[in-house]
Amino acid sequence: MLNRLLFLLPLLIFAVIAGYFTVPILTKKDPHLLPSVMIDKPAPPHDLGPLLEDKPGVGPEALRGEVKLVNFFASWCGPCRVEHPILMRLAAETDLPLVGINYKDQRDAALVWLRELGDPFGRIGVDGDGRAAIDWGVYGVPETYVVDASGHIRYRHVGPLTAQALKETILPMVEQLKAAKG
Amino acid sequence: MIRSIILALVLVVLSMPAFAVEPGEMLKDPALEARARELSKEVRCLVCQNQSIDDSNAGLAKDLRVILRERLVAGDSDSEIKTFLVERYGDFVLLKPPVKAETLFLWYGPFAIGVLGAIGVAVFLLRRRDGGGDEAVPMPLSDDERKRIDALMSEQDRKA
Amino acid sequence: MIAEIGHYALVLAFFVAIAQVVVPLYGAARRDTALMGFAAPAASAQFLCIAIAFGALMHAYITSDFSVANVAQNSHSLKPLLYKISGVWGNHEGSMVFWVLILALFGFAVAAFGRQLPDSLKARVISIQGLIGLAFLAFILLTSNPFERLDPAPLDGRDLNPLLQDPGLAFHPPMLYIGYVGFSLAFSFAMAALIEGRVDPAWARWVRPWTLAAWTFLTAGITLGSWWAYYELGWGGWWFWDPVENASFMPWLAGTALLHSAIVVEKRDALKAWTILLAIITFSLSLMGTFLVRSGILTSVHAFAVDPERGLFILGILIVAVGGSLTLFAVRAPALKAGGLFAPVSREGGLVLNNLILSVATVTVFIGTLYPLFLDAMTGDKVSVGAPFFNATFVPVMIPLLVLLAIGPLLPWKRGNLRAAVEKLWVSALFTVVVAGGILVLEKGAPLAPVLGFGFAAWVAGGVVTELTERIRLFRIPLGDSLRRLFNLPGAAYGMSLAHLGMAVFICGATGEMNWTRELVATARAGDTLTLGQYELVLEKVERSQGPNYFRDMATLNVSKDGVPYATLHPERRLYPVQQMPTTEAAIRSGISGDLYVAIGEGSDLGGYIVRVWVKPLVPWIWAGAMMMVLGGLFSLSDRRLRIGAPKRSRRRPAAPAVTEAGD
Structure with a gap:
């Protein structure tokens, strides 16, 4: 009997392994998507100088007070160009504050970029050497964070924003955080 | 050599990221630089899948290499630097996962399976033990097969 | 037209495979010699069909027929002929055709050279081999048709990834596949033996040469891949413990164990169930490798394009093949008669320990490779398991094996x-x-x-x-x-x-x-001298020129060793414009004591080039x-x-001084 069980063992082990193979395939999990460990932690208190003369930079106090989106972008980044219209529409249609962080960019190129495509941001800080981004746990631009009124990071979106992600995940979360505050 | 490093310090700032570790990043203290190299072999390049930052030419890898060296110069220990990285990027950033509850099976699983296997093999070997006689189980072969095998084995089994 | 012939040949191969599976298996169960005799010609026809399909695909590549989507996506008219040919297996669809070609080749080999096999065993082996082929032919026809046409055809192709345009990598996949897929025959023999309910020394003698051939090719394939990574990637590393490397290394480890345990079956009629299990595991690991590389569930530097539908299909094949064979094993293996007895300290005992250690080594690589996947499924936590982990675990596991x-x-x-x-x-x-x-x-x-x-x-x-x-x-x-x-x-x-x-x-x-290993990284301009150990390197010049489908910066370095002129090296940096991808072509001077390895990076605007120099002792020994x-x-x-199958055999050798047993 024990002998029989022993011969069954390889099959049982394989069943477990096959289960582990099946789940990510069926759920279409993307192994490249990584959760941020910064969720629910205070946003890093950097003092990033302004990109534009007439718009403030991003200091530690700028991230507190109300719920907001923080968007890391650069003029050399293709996907940023893709998501830009969505940010523009967001700025036009809602009163959600948008904070831009210009990542490892040339100032002139960034200025041209904003002039061409429009500027959706209320404040833009310059992260010239990418150090602030590393403290945020940024992998690459674009990335967008939801930061709540107490200055804690609540959500991270990797890659270009999509209308769907905005509607289904980000905006509901923003509403929820606003409600929690009020 | 020293001249080229100084030259490099001037040049690399302006050049595009090209290669893994670049001359301009390297520390002057060879012992510290060696530590930096060893440490960066254990840090994953986050954007390029399965490469260490030491092997990668990605921008983020370069930034992390530079930060790592700065902290080494500032006197941080290896584990302090790892903690710094894990706080921002999670355990994912380490190519050698830390030993903790979730990774117990990773680190000790092979060892445990080895021990179990060794016990199994020991039991098996003791049960298989030869009493000194010849084979206990006759081979169930037909005459025809027996002939063929005999022909095949005859050349080399003479001694056995 | 030729592409369509290829497609039809694949469809035909699919139907031949159905017959190849059903008729001999039924015939063997009925002990019907005529039906069993159908196996060999079916296997030959199968091989012929797939060879025609493969030939048609190769023709499309050689003639740069960009109306075939696969060619347009992976080839380019300017590409050198060698890489047009190797492009056939440098992509997912083509490599799958190659996969089934090798599978059919091994089936054909049994049909052609297995004349001494008992009819029923031969029929069953060929039938199982056909069954594996059937599954993968269905996979190709349903999800990965390499003969799909484009209308209108593009003017030129998108080119093969330039990293793959290299002689080392042209031959690495064929070798690897012959090894990988060759283990299918050990698997088919194991299945046939389980169905027959008998494993004996004769069986081991039939299995061993095929397993050995597969193992030999796999060893060569892995080595070529490692050698390619060493000189082409420009990092000077030769083994990275990447999931894809591990995917080929696991069957190698298990196959090595199989080679050794089959000797015990052959000589002593013992370890039968274990050997059968190893044969199943070895090929299962090959299948798993195919699955991992093509499903995208693990991240790797060199995976194929990811497609969940394909992943699901291969997963299905994997589950049916491995689950089915292990079920058969659970049902039939306990009935296998225990064989010869031996003392714990004996050649058999040593080989059992060898198998234990190689198995633990396989398990170590397996757990390390798949742990990120397991942990993610269990807790959602992400971890990385990389080279430092394997160096810390795999190496100690192997040490007892070296003692033994x-x-x-x-x-x-x-x-x-x-x-x-x-x-x-x-x-x-x-x-x-x-x-x-x-x-x-x-x-x-x-x-x-x-x-x-x-x-x-x-x-x-x-x-x-x-x-x-x-x-x-x-x-x-x-x-x-x-x-x-x-x-x-x-x-x-x-x-x-x-x-x-x-x-x-x-x-x-x-x-x-x-x-x-010693390393020097520096920025150098023409005329600069770099010193590393005994070597002094003078960067003479860096010249820009054009290759068939790339631009290159080629450096000239004069090297002296201990003050004596030693070599002139020409490391290159290439840019392949079609894929907008730079590659490094390292210059390596090999000697018995080691390599001098030089790679150059991009030039900076101010005229300097980053030069990496390694002195890598004993690398050629690897x-x-x-x-x-x-x-x-x-x-x-x-x-x-x-060589049991060889038609002319054993003129008996005169009694030369008695020779001891064959080696292991």
Whole structure:
């Protein structure tokens, strides 16, 4: 009997392994998507100088007070160009504050970029050497964070924003955080 | 050599990221630089899948290499630097996962399976033990097969 | 038109495969010779169909027929002919056709050379082989048709990834696949044996040469891949413990265990169920490798384009094939008769330990490779398991194997005397101590790794030489007789010694490279001198020129060693405009003591170039060791006792001085 069980063992082990193979395939999990460990932690208190003369930079106090989106972008980044219209529409249609962080960019190129495509941001800080981004746990631009009124990071979106992600995940979360505050 | 490093310090700032570790990043203290190299072999390049930052030419890898060296110069220990990285990027950033509850099976699983296997093999070997006689189980072969095998084995089994 | 012929040939192969599976299996169950006899011609027809399909695809590549989508996506009219050909298997669809081609080739080989196999076994083996083929043909036809047309056809193709445009990588996949897929035959033999309910020495003799052939090709394939990574990626590394590398390494480890356990079945009629299980596991790991590489569930630097539908399909094949075979194993294997008895200390005992260690090594690689996946599914946590983990776990696991490697072959079958065996090894023990001590003194006692590495290499090499001198009874009988014995040793004995010695040589290479590599990274301008160890390198110039489908910056470095002119090296940096991808072409000067490895980076606007120089001691020993293993496999294959299928056989050799058993 024990002998029989022993011969069954390889099959049982394989069943477990096959289960582990099946789940990510069926759920279409993307192994490249990584959760941020910064969720629910205070946003890093950097003092990033302004990109534009007439718009403030991003200091530690700028991230507190109300719920907001923080968007890391650069003029050399293709996907940023893709998501830009969505940010523009967001700025036009809602009163959600948008904070831009210009990542490892040339100032002139960034200025041209904003002039061409429009500027959706209320404040833009310059992260010239990418150090602030590393403290945020940024992998690459674009990335967008939801930061709540107490200055804690609540959500991270990797890659270009999509209308769907905005509607289904980000905006509901923003509403929820606003409600929690009020 | 020293001249080229100084030259490099001037040049690399302006050049595009090209290669893994670049001359301009390297520390002057060879012992510290060696530590930096060893440490960066254990840090994953986050954007390029399965490469260490030491092997990668990605921008983020370069930034992390530079930060790592700065902290080494500032006197941080290896584990302090790892903690710094894990706080921002999670355990994912380490190519050698830390030993903790979730990774117990990773680190000790092979060892445990080895021990179990060794016990199994020991039991098996003791049960298989030869009493000194010849084979206990006759081979169930037909005459025809027996002939063929005999022909095949005859050349080399003479001694056995 | 030709592409359509290829497509039809694939469809035809699919239907032939159905017949190949059903008719012989039914015939074997009914003991109907005529129906069983259908197996061989079906396997031949199967091979022919797939060969036609493969030929058609190759024709499309060679003639740059960009109306075929696969060609348009992976080739370019300017690409050199060699890479047009290798482009056939450089992409997912083409490589799958190649996969089934090899599968059918092995089925055909059984049909053609397996004349001595009992009819029922042969019919069942070919049937199972057909079943695997059937699954993958369905996969190709339903999800990965390589003959899909484009209308309108593009003017030119998108080119092959330039990293793959390299002679080393042109031959790496075919070798690897022949090895990988070749294990299918061991699997088919195992299934057939389970269905028949009988495993005996004759069975092992039939399985062994095929397994050995697959193992030999796999070894060559992995080595070529490693060599390619070494010179092409420009990082100077040769093994990265990447999931895709591990995917080919696991079948190698399990296949190595299988080779050794099959010897026990052959010689002593023991370890039968285990050997069957190993045959199943080895091919299952090959299948799993195919799944991992193509499903995208693990991240790797060199995975194929990811497609969840394809992943699901291969997963289905994997579950049916492995689940089915293990179920059959659970049902039928307990009934296998236990075979010959042996003492714990015996050749059999040594081979059992060999299998234990190789299995644990396989498990270590398996857990390490798949742990990120498991943990993610369990807790959602993300971890990375990379080279530092494997170096810390795999290497210690293998050390007992090296100790055993010298002792095992000295033990006689059935019952041995450990003390007698160890006493025979006193010379190699002395050799080991001298080598390890020498390294210790040389290194001033600092790191222990090279001392251990070279010590174990010396132990293994000493063991091989001891075994050989024992075999020919050197110094115990007249020298002439010993030499005659040496020349009359069977191929398998040479094979074993060569492969084991290759292991020792490989360890030396790996130890030297890992512990003694020296590196210099600097920015240099024309005329600058770089110094590393004994080498002085002068960067003469960097010139820009154009290749067939790329631009290049080629540097000229004059190297002197200890002040004496040594070499002129030309490392390149290439840009392939079609894929907008730069590659490095390192310049390597190899010698028996190691490599001098130079790569250049991009030039900066101010005229300097980043130059990386490595002195990598003993690297050629890595390749030499692996090639010795391959040669060992070939020598063993040449052993006439393994060529059972050969139509003309055994003119009996006159009673030469008795020769001991074949090697392991």
